[in-house]
Amino acid sequence: MSPCTLVRKKLWRVAASVTILALAAPGSGCAESAADEARARASRATPRPARATLDSARLAGAYARATELPRIRSLLVEWRGTVIGERYWHGATRARPANIKSASKSVVSALVGIAIEQKRIRGLDATVAELLPVDARTLDSAKRAITVEDLVSMRSGLTSTSFGNYGAFVTSRNWVRYVLSRPMVAEAGGPMIYSTGSTHLLSAILTRATRTSTHQFAQRELGRPLGISLRPWTRDPQGIYFGGNEMRMTPREMLAFGRLYLNRGRAPNGRQVLSAAWIDSSWVPRGVSPWNGYSYGYGWWIREAHGHPIYFAWGYGGQFIFVVPSLELLVVTTSDANAAREGGHLDAIHGMVDEYIIPAVSS
Numbered sequence: 001m002s003p004c005t006l007v008r009k010k011l012w013r014v015a016a017s018v019t020i021l022a023l024a025a026p027g028s029g030c031a032e033s034a035a036d037e038a039r040a041r042a043s044r045a046t047p048r049p050a051r052a053t054l055d056s057a058r059l060a061g062a063y064a065r066a067t068e069l070p071r072i073r074s075l076l077v078e079w080r081g082t083v084i085g086e087r088y089w090h091g092a093t094r095a096r097p098a099n100i101k102s103a104s105k106s107v108v109s110a111l112v113g114i115a116i117e118q119k120r121i122r123g124l125d126a127t128v129a130e131l132l133p134v135d136a137r138t139l140d141s142a143k144r145a146i147t148v149e150d151l152v153s154m155r156s157g158l159t160s161t162s163f164g165n166y167g168a169f170v171t172s173r174n175w176v177r178y179v180l181s182r183p184m185v186a187e188a189g190g191p192m193i194y195s196t197g198s199t200h201l202l203s204a205i206l207t208r209a210t211r212t213s214t215h216q217f218a219q220r221e222l223g224r225p226l227g228i229s230l231r232p233w234t235r236d237p238q239g240i241y242f243g244g245n246e247m248r249m250t251p252r253e254m255l256a257f258g259r260l261y262l263n264r265g266r267a268p269n270g271r272q273v274l275s276a277a278w279i280d281s282s283w284v285p286r287g288v289s290p291w292n293g294y295s296y297g298y299g300w301w302i303r304e305a306h307g308h309p310i311y312f313a314w315g316y317g318g319q320f321i322f323v324v325p326s327l328e329l330l331v332v333t334t335s336d337a338n339a340a341r342e343g344g345h346l347d348a349i350h351g352m353v354d355e356y357i358i359p360a361v362s363s
Contacts, residue, residue: 107222194291
C-alpha cells in the first residue's frame with residue numbers, strides 16, 4: 001500500500017471493400033512506486049522482430065470479420081508508421097467525425113499531463129480544495145482531499161455518475177457540484193469506481209487552471225501540434241466542456257492521437273507535446289474494473305494479448321484506440337454510438353485485434 005493511500009485511509013476514518021495497402025520494407029504527487037513504473041516501461045520495450053512481415057491473409061480475415069458486424073463503422077490499422085488497412089461501413093467516411101464517447105477520457109488525461117508539465121496544475125497530489133475552491137468550500141475533509149490522481153485514475157471514492165446514475169448527472173443544474181455532492185462509498189485512492197463525473201471535474205480543473213476553455217486548451221496543445229481539429233462539443237450549464245464524453249474525431253484523427261502515445265509524446269514535427277514520463281505513468285495499472293476485469297491507468301485501459309501489453313481508449317458502443325507499443329501497432333475502430341449496450345460487439349472487436357491483427361504483424 002502506498003504512503004498516499006495510507007494518508008487517505010486516515011482521512012477516511014476521520015471524516016471508479018477493405019483497403020489493405022502495400023507495406024514498405026520492413027509528474028509529481030502520489031503515484032505507484034518507481035519499480036512499478038520501471039516494470040511498465042520494460043514491458044513496452046520488446047525489441048522489433050528482425051524479420052517480421054505482414055501476413056496479409058490474416059489482416060484480410062480481420063476485415064472479413066468486421067464486415068459481419070452490423071454496428072461497426074470503421075476499422076483502421078497502422079503498423080510501423082504505415083496505414084496497412086482502412087475501411088468504412090454504413091455511410092461512415094474518412095472525413096466524417098465520430099462521437100468517440102468515453103474515449104474522450106484519454107484525451108482529458110493527456111490534457112492533465114500537459115497542464116502539469118506546464119505547471120498550470122501543481123501536480124498529481126493537488127486537491128479539489130485548492131483547484132476548485134469555490135465548489136469545494138462546503139465539502140467535508142475527505143472530499144476536499146480528493147486529488148487529481150484520484151480523479152484521473154477513477155479512484156475518487158465518490159459514488160459513480162455513470163451507468164444508472166448518468167441521467168441524473170447530465171440533467172442536473174450544476175454538474176460539478178452534483179458530482180461533488182455524491183456520497184463517498186470508498187476512501188479516495190482506494191478501489192476503482194468508473195465515473196464520468198471524475199473526468200468532468202478534471203475539465204473544470206483545467207478550465208480554471210489554464211484560464212481558457214478545455215476545448216481551446218485542447219486545440220492549442222493537442223490539435224494544432226498533431227495537425228487535427230478538435231471540434232467544440234457538449235458543455236455543462238456553467239459552460240464547462242464535458243470532461244470525458246462527446247468529443248468528435250475522425251478515425252484518422254483518432255489514429256493521430258494514438259500515434260502521439262506510440263511516439264512517446266512527440267508530434268510529427270518532432271516537438272515534445274506530451275511528457276514521455278506522463279505516458280509511462282498513464283500506462284501503469286492503478287486499479288481494476290469490477291465490471292470488466294480490465295486494469296486502468298490514467299485515463300487508459302490496459303490488458304494483454306499474446307504476451308503484448310495493449311493500452312486502449314474506449315468509448316461506449318465500440319469506439320476504440322488500441323496502442324501496442326511492442327509491435328509499433330495502432331488499431332482504431334468506430335461503431336454505432338447510439339445502439340443499446342451489448343457486450344457481443346465489444347467482444348468481437350477485441351477478438352479481431354487478438355485473433356487476426358496482432359498475429360498478422362507478429363508472424
